[in-house]
Amino acid sequence: MTRKSEDAGRSTIRDVAARAGVSASTVSRVLGGVYPVSSATRTRVMRAVRDLDYVADARAKAVAGVGTPTLAFVLEDITGPSFAHMAHGVEREARRLGHLCLVCTTEGDVQHEVEFVEMMRAQRAAAVILVGGSADTIEYRERTRRMADSLASAGSRLVLCGRPPLGPGAPVTVIEYDNEGGAYALVAHVLTQGHQRVLFLGGASDHTTAQGRERGYLAAHRARGLDPDPALLLHGDFTRDSGHRLMREALKEGLDFTAVVAATDMVAAGALTALHEAGLDVPGDVSLAGYDDIPFARDLHPALTTVHVPYEELGRLAVRTALGRTPETTDDHLLLGTHVVVRDSVGRVGQA
Amino acid sequence: MTRKSEDAGRSTIRDVAARAGVSASTVSRVLGGVYPVSSATRTRVMRAVRDLDYVADARAKAVAGVGTPTLAFVLEDITGPSFAHMAHGVEREARRLGHLCLVCTTEGDVQHEVEFVEMMRAQRAAAVILVGGSADTIEYRERTRRMADSLASAGSRLVLCGRPPLGPGAPVTVIEYDNEGGAYALVAHVLTQGHQRVLFLGGASDHTTAQGRERGYLAAHRARGLDPDPALLLHGDFTRDSGHRLMREALKEGLDFTAVVAATDMVAAGALTALHEAGLDVPGDVSLAGYDDIPFARDLHPALTTVHVPYEELGRLAVRTALGRTPETTDDHLLLGTHVVVRDSVGRVGQA
DNA sequence: CTCCCCTCGGGAACCGGTTGCCATCGTGTT
DNA sequence: AACACGATGGCAACCGGTTCCCGAGGGGAG
Numbered sequence: 001m002t003r004k005s006e007d008a009g010r011s012t013i014r015d016v017a018a019r020a021g022v023s024a025s026t027v028s029r030v031l032g033g034v035y036p037v038s039s040a041t042r043t044r045v046m047r048a049v050r051d052l053d054y055v056a057d058a059r060a061k062a063v064a065g066v067g068t069p070t071l072a073f074v075l076e077d078i079t080g081p082s083f084a085h086m087a088h089g090v091e092r093e094a095r096r097l098g099h100l101c102l103v104c105t106t107e108g109d110v111q112h113e114v115e116f117v118e119m120m121r122a123q124r125a126a127a128v129i130l131v132g133g134s135a136d137t138i139e140y141r142e143r144t145r146r147m148a149d150s151l152a153s154a155g156s157r158l159v160l161c162g163r164p165p166l167g168p169g170a171p172v173t174v175i176e177y178d179n180e181g182g183a184y185a186l187v188a189h190v191l192t193q194g195h196q197r198v199l200f201l202g203g204a205s206d207h208t209t210a211q212g213r214e215r216g217y218l219a220a221h222r223a224r225g226l227d228p229d230p231a232l233l234l235h236g237d238f239t240r241d242s243g244h245r246l247m248r249e250a251l252k253e254g255l256d257f258t259a260v261v262a263a264t265d266m267v268a269a270g271a272l273t274a275l276h277e278a279g280l281d282v283p284g285d286v287s288l289a290g291y292d293d294i295p296f297a298r299d300l301h302p303a304l305t306t307v308h309v310p311y312e313e314l315g316r317l318a319v320r321t322a323l324g325r326t327p328e329t330t331d332d333h334l335l336l337g338t339h340v341v342v343r344d345s346v347g348r349v350g351q352a
Numbered sequence: 353m354t355r356k357s358e359d360a361g362r363s364t365i366r367d368v369a370a371r372a373g374v375s376a377s378t379v380s381r382v383l384g385g386v387y388p389v390s391s392a393t394r395t396r397v398m399r400a401v402r403d404l405d406y407v408a409d410a411r412a413k414a415v416a417g418v419g420t421p422t423l424a425f426v427l428e429d430i431t432g433p434s435f436a437h438m439a440h441g442v443e444r445e446a447r448r449l450g451h452l453c454l455v456c457t458t459e460g461d462v463q464h465e466v467e468f469v470e471m472m473r474a475q476r477a478a479a480v481i482l483v484g485g486s487a488d489t490i491e492y493r494e495r496t497r498r499m500a501d502s503l504a505s506a507g508s509r510l511v512l513c514g515r516p517p518l519g520p521g522a523p524v525t526v527i528e529y530d531n532e533g534g535a536y537a538l539v540a541h542v543l544t545q546g547h548q549r550v551l552f553l554g555g556a557s558d559h560t561t562a563q564g565r566e567r568g569y570l571a572a573h574r575a576r577g578l579d580p581d582p583a584l585l586l587h588g589d590f591t592r593d594s595g596h597r598l599m600r601e602a603l604k605e606g607l608d609f610t611a612v613v614a615a616t617d618m619v620a621a622g623a624l625t626a627l628h629e630a631g632l633d634v635p636g637d638v639s640l641a642g643y644d645d646i647p648f649a650r651d652l653h654p655a656l657t658t659v660h661v662p663y664e665e666l667g668r669l670a671v672r673t674a675l676g677r678t679p680e681t682t683d684d685h686l687l688l689g690t691h692v693v694v695r696d697s698v699g700r701v702g703q704a
Numbered sequence: 705c706t707c708c709c710c711t712c713g714g715g716a717a718c719c720g721g722t723t724g725c726c727a728t729c730g731t732g733t734t
Numbered sequence: 735a736a737c738a739c740g741a742t743g744g745c746a747a748c749c750g751g752t753t754c755c756c757g758a759g760g761g762g763a764g
Binding site: 010053055056057058059060063067077078079081085087088092100101102103104105107118119121122123124150153154240269270272273276295296298299300301 | 411
């Protein structure tokens with residue numbers, strides 16, 4: 001009868017105090033660990049704690065100012081490989097820094113995002129990390145700016161991770177990666193292999209990630225004095241299905257190209273199967289490249305040449321700078337580099 | 353000067369009360385919405401709220417018993433496609449039911465898991481969902497049982513989602529899917545195509561998910577009076593690299609088989625590229641099948657025949673039953689069905 | 705033997721909310 | 735015109751902790 005005698009649910013600190021024959025403050029001190037308590041008292045208290053299976057209510061501690069800090073992150077869909085990696089980085093770093101991690105997926109619904117951020121302000125979250133690209137409209141900037149101000153005035157901070165930055169002066173931390181640079185290098189690589197007409201399977205035209213990659217595509221052409229045929233610049237979204245559909249249509253319309261660069265690896269995957277369905281060999285008949293370097297890129301056949309993006313690092317950095325653990329980085333705008341990883345899906349032109 | 357005059361951070365309900373010239377209780381009632389308040393007072397209060405940009409502290413509300421409920425889920429790695437889908441299901445349903453969603457990844461570290469569950473008990477989480485397979489050892493059962501009891505005594509509930517169930521009597525909700533049945537159906541399909549020697553690329557031998565799939569593999573053979581060669585039963589883990597390595601070794605050792613069934617699509621992906629690297633045609637020279645039906649299975653070449661698992665539904669169901677929203681399901685052990693989806697990676701034997 | 709200081713533990717205020725209970729005020733009713 | 739009753743809103747207790755402040759012993763030093 002000495003082991004456990006808890007019956008139903010949460011006991012309070014006063015229950016423990018009563019059972020140990022001390023006051024609540026003493027229990028708090030024993031559990032806190034620093035204040036001097038005689039070992040006899042400590043033993044009695046600890047025993048009562050064990051008997052009652054007591055755990056202090058974290059919410060109450062939080063209200064008293066000694067809670068576990070919390071951090072929130074918001075993304076469109078945890079299912080996408082690149083988002084998942086950012087999420088992973090965020091979660092790892094948050095845990096390392098002793099923070100709890102709240103997550104919210106918006107499925108692209110702006111309203112959800114706004115509401116969730118407001119909830120996080122109420123939760124007194126240490127920071128809110130918005131993950132993933134977005135259309136960069138006036139409305140976006142104003143809305144996001146409002147969220148940033150709101151959070152800032154509550155002592156929290158908004159972090160934009162792979163998202164378009166706001167104007168200057170917004171209380172925001174921005175962590176981006178070099179979309180344009182990566183695309184530039186990738187397309188340069190493709191052009192170097194002798195391709196003249198390279199099809200670009202882009203994303204939504206108001207999406208900054210898509211825009212950056214598109215700019216890289218264009219810039220790489222111009223740098224070699226080429227002027228890409230506008231007909232080769234297609235727009236869709238970042239899904240596998242979009243790549244599949246776009247590729248099929250391009251083939252059906254008889255578009256003339258020897259290489260295709262997809263805005264993401266997912267798009268490339270869809271495009272690849274469309275190519276295969278059409279009986280085309282990659283890279284024999286047409287070359288293909290992606291973007292993101294998701295783990296599966298290696299297992300497509302042929303293995304996909306793509307651009308590596310340090311997604312996990314991006315997530316880690318987001319929480320680290322948000323939590324202000326790197327005083328050396330006073331700058332609130334970080335840009336991470338990307339690099340192309342050459343595999344087997346792009347070949348020299350005119351060479352099966 | 354009438355717009356905003358908040359200066360630094362969180363204002364309390366008493367600040368609002370003072371500014372509106374009422375008591376804190378009145379503010380609380382205005383914000384609560386139900387209690388009768390004259391419209392003049394309401395207006396004054398609302399205005400003070402807006403001026404101060406006030407948001408009630410969610411932790412304080414929680415302590416007072418009117419907070420937003422919270423639910424936690426734990427997984428090994430959010431990066432795996434099937435885990436990500438379960439996570440997605442959990443998050444969606446949690447949001448739909450008005451719960452906040454805390455997440456923790458363990459990277460396979462049991463200690464993290466135990467500590468996190470203890471934290472969740474302190475947080476008074478409505479439920480804790482453990483996602484993903486595990487080794488089913490005595491130690492596992494005891495440890496998990498302890499977590500379940502601990503949570504239950506705090507009025508919370510442990511949910512095992514795709515995890516080995518505990519013995520009877522544990523205060524636990526278990527949501528599983530039919531690993532064995534799916535594998536049985538898949539292997540039966542392969543055997544029906546005339547294959548006699550089918551290589552099985554399994555997972556860790558103490559991992560229940562792996563065990564279930566392996567049982568299905570064996571049962572399908574036995575049902576046709578076949579006795580699979582033990583040499584064809586390989587063990588690794590559920591990663592792409594494991595599939596790649598195992599396949600390479602099998603090829604190097606000159607193992608005799610005409611089809612290979614992988615324990616997961618990831619494993620299958622690795623195996624597929626190993627096959628390709630060896631110059632083998634799939635399904636011409638050897639057939640291949642996977643398990644999980646991750647989105648990418650379609651984009652492998654050839655498109656992968658696999659078993660569909662309703663991962664997202666699994667996650668949704670986990671939270672729904674945990675939160676007790678389906679009184680009709682009194683049963684605390686659900687088993688979801690799986691079904692094979694036939695694509696192009698397994699062919700009839702002796703038929704290029 | 706007394707004095708002082710240090711150790712230990714209790715009471716109460718506080719964190720930021722909610723809500724039961726009660727006093728007040730205005731107005732409709734007889 | 736007096737009474738009753740409903741609409742309002744304040745006081746204080748409470749949720750479950752933490753911590754400041756202070757008093758009560760006990761032991762060592764003078």
